[in-house]
Amino acid sequence: MENLLEVLKSILSCEIEWVERPKTNILETQTYIGKLAYKGLLVHAKLSETEIKLIEKLLEARTEEEGVSAQDLLLNPQGHLYDKVAQSYPLRLWRVLYKDSQTEVRLILKSTFRRDRILHMSDNESVVLTGNSDISPIELLSILESEALTRVKIVVGRWIDQASELYAAYIESDALLELGKLLKIQEQVFEYETLKIPLFIRQMDFDREHLAQYFKPMGDIELEQTALSFLSNNLNITETANKLFIHRNTLIYRLNKLESITGYDIRKFNDAINYYLSYLVSQIK
Amino acid sequence: MAKLELRNINKIYENGFHAVKDVDLDIEDKEFMILVGPSGCGKTTTLRMIAGLEEISSGDMKIGDHLVNDVAPKDRNIAMVFQNYALYPHMSVYDNMAFGLKLSKIPKTEIHERIDKAAKILDIDQLLTRKPKQLSGGQRQRVALGRAIVRKPEVFLMDEPLSNLDAKLRIQMRAELIRLHNELRTTFVYVTHDQTEAMTMGTRICVMNNGIIQQVSDPKTIYNKPANLFVAGFIGAPQMNFIDAKLVEKEGGIFAVIEGSELRLSDENASKIKSGNYVNKEVILGVRPEDIKIIDADNGLKVKVEVTELLGSDSNVYFTFKGKQYIAKEDSAINLSYGQEIQVAFNNERIHLFDKESEQSILL
Numbered sequence: 018m019e020n021l022l023e024v025l026k027s028i029l030s031c032e033i034e035w036v037e038r039p040k041t042n043i044l045e046t047q048t049y050i051g052k053l054a055y056k057g058l059l060v061h062a063k064l065s066e067t068e069i070k071l072i073e074k075l076l077e078a079r080t081e082e083e084g085v086s087a088q089d090l091l092l093n094p095q096g097h098l099y100d101k102v103a104q105s106y107p108l109r110l111w112r113v114l115y116k117d118s119q120t121e122v123r124l125i126l127k128s129t130f131r132r133d134r135i136l137h138m139s140d141n142e143s144v145v146l147t148g149n150s151d152i153s154p155i156e157l158l159s160i161l162e163s164e165a166l167t168r169v170k171i172v173v174g175r176w177i178d179q180a181s182e183l184y185a186a187y188i189e190s191d192a193l194l195e196l197g198k199l200l201k202i203q204e205q206v207f208e209y210e211t212l213k214i215p216l217f218i219r220q221m222d223f224d225r226e227h228l229a230q231y232f233k234p235m236g237d238i239e240l241e242q243t244a245l246s247f248l249s250n251n252l253n254i255t256e257t258a259n260k261l262f263i264h265r266n267t268l269i270y271r272l273n274k275l276e277s278i279t280g281y282d283i284r285k286f287n288d289a290i291n292y293y294l295s296y297l298v299s300q301i302k
Numbered sequence: 303m304a305k306l307e308l309r310n311i312n313k314i315y316e317n318g319f320h321a322v323k324d325v326d327l328d329i330e331d332k333e334f335m336i337l338v339g340p341s342g343c344g345k346t347t348t349l350r351m352i353a354g355l356e357e358i359s360s361g362d363m364k365i366g367d368h369l370v371n372d373v374a375p376k377d378r379n380i381a382m383v384f385q386n387y388a389l390y391p392h393m394s395v396y397d398n399m400a401f402g403l404k405l406s407k408i409p410k411t412e413i414h415e416r417i418d419k420a421a422k423i424l425d426i427d428q429l430l431t432r433k434p435k436q437l438s439g440g441q442r443q444r445v446a447l448g449r450a451i452v453r454k455p456e457v458f459l460m461d462e463p464l465s466n467l468d469a470k471l472r473i474q475m476r477a478e479l480i481r482l483h484n485e486l487r488t489t490f491v492y493v494t495h496d497q498t499e500a501m502t503m504g505t506r507i508c509v510m511n512n513g514i515i516q517q518v519s520d521p522k523t524i525y526n527k528p529a530n531l532f533v534a535g536f537i538g539a540p541q542m543n544f545i546d547a548k549l550v551e552k553e554g555g556i557f558a559v560i561e562g563s564e565l566r567l568s569d570e571n572a573s574k575i576k577s578g579n580y581v582n583k584e585v586i587l588g589v590r591p592e593d594i595k596i597i598d599a600d601n602g603l604k605v606k607v608e609v610t611e612l613l614g615s616d617s618n619v620y621f622t623f624k625g626k627q628y629i630a631k632e633d634s635a636i637n638l639s640y641g642q643e644i645q646v647a648f649n650n651e652r653i654h655l656f657d658k659e660s661e662q663s664i665l666l
Contacts (some may be wrong), residue, residue, distance in 0.1 A: 058361075070469065095581070116378055117376075118374075118468070121405050125401075125405075128393075129390060129391075131392065151391040152388065152391055155386050155388075156388030157388070158386075159385075159388040160388045160389075160390070162355060162384070163381070163382040163383065163384060164401065164402045164405070164449070165405075166353070166354070166355075166374075166375035166376040166378075166380075166382070167374075167375060167376070167408075168350075168355045168356065168375075192346060198316065198317060242342065261340065261341050262340040262341050262495050283571075
């Protein structure tokens, strides 16, 4: 039993405290292992449903990629040594959410990420574990939308160094999606790097409701969007004006108006930081 | 081949943002329709609703005679081309073009025929064995177009497809897309923020702002008869000049009074002003840079030269009048210096007048 547990741990690359076996036919490993991939039989006091699902999907992906059954994988103590993913950390988790065209999306992912592990979490969601991908998230989005013709969202999580961080990265991708909504990001790609500070604020343990009273939203969406665009264009007036297709004088007028309302002249670095953090706190209540 | 009908289309996002407001638009079969407007105007959202990639909050969308509100994008017989001409990095040009067809389970021989034909149209038949990394930006965009063409869609939907190309290539691809449209004889719907692209490529242009259609017409009408202040300012480079004016009636005609100077308006415009009850009212007068001329006479507006930009065939002259800056387009031979006082006159046949409150043209 102990040996089996060790094998399981390394193959599934996760912490497993104990595994419940069927009460009858204890020695019939085929039944035992055959059922392992199903929810309910693999039991861990600390495993959540999502964790179990991730384990199942990892196992599924490996059996499919390597053309062997789950029990073969589990019975071969050396099986884990051939796990291509285990040997290619650090990796990032790309979570791809799609409305329909499941078959097409899966084929495109398989064809695009040939060397990477793909977990099909549900009919509308796949997770790719990839290193330095040949393709950017925005390019993948274009390919999926133009080839599979379905609405797609992609969340790119943080770099992870080992499989045990996978669950945390997966849960974090939920938070990134939620932040995208809160911050009214109209885009379809949400990346950890660009949402790192909002994520940090979201995780901070302070009375945000209370703080938000001091940082009330302006209520002027156009001005708010202008400010955000100015911040994302590195406080560069010409670039921001070009991006928004407005005259630079219009931009300067709006920035002056923002200063008169908020007191922050976001052309100055310190004011820009203060304004941005205030904005985030007000949004991430 | 298909026409498109958009009836009272609205898009309201979960966060309450009303991106597209009551859009009513007919796109004829084989038309090259351009949706143009500034960032956030709703043009891309409208295109994505046509594709089925965004749900319609309310309204009806028809492709051909079929209501497609609830039809999945892959069943709409459309093809999309995006700004990011993303290709499968490890596949050859041929396989990139074939992949979508393989997904649709098209027989091999037909896939080959379609790719062969599209490659010839796009002049990429010599590149079929190359990988995307071995292609220039323009060639990659052509492959992306090829991928759309081989689908044989009823409608091509393009979202800023030339934005990632450099200026020279963009001009070249503009001409190629016009040729492609003529050759394929299919409906094109093309989104751009670039008014030059809109003016040069579209059979008709739909100008949008804040989720609302501002004007739909052919390029000439949009340029010469803008429906409102927004269209007048958005279309045309350099931008149209706007000056506050008052309309008065005297000596049997209508005059626009600009800071004490008077400009007699044409009889045709005068009758429109009278019938619209704009006599003695403040309006916004618009005049395009090419309709302002420097004159020798004394009866023009006295202005001061700020900067002259030589563009080769002509020059942009920036001048100030009563503290505000305006632009005139003059012959390149003109020689002016900073601070020089000159007199300018407007071509009164080609001026535009807008209601100060509604910002609508009062001459249409």
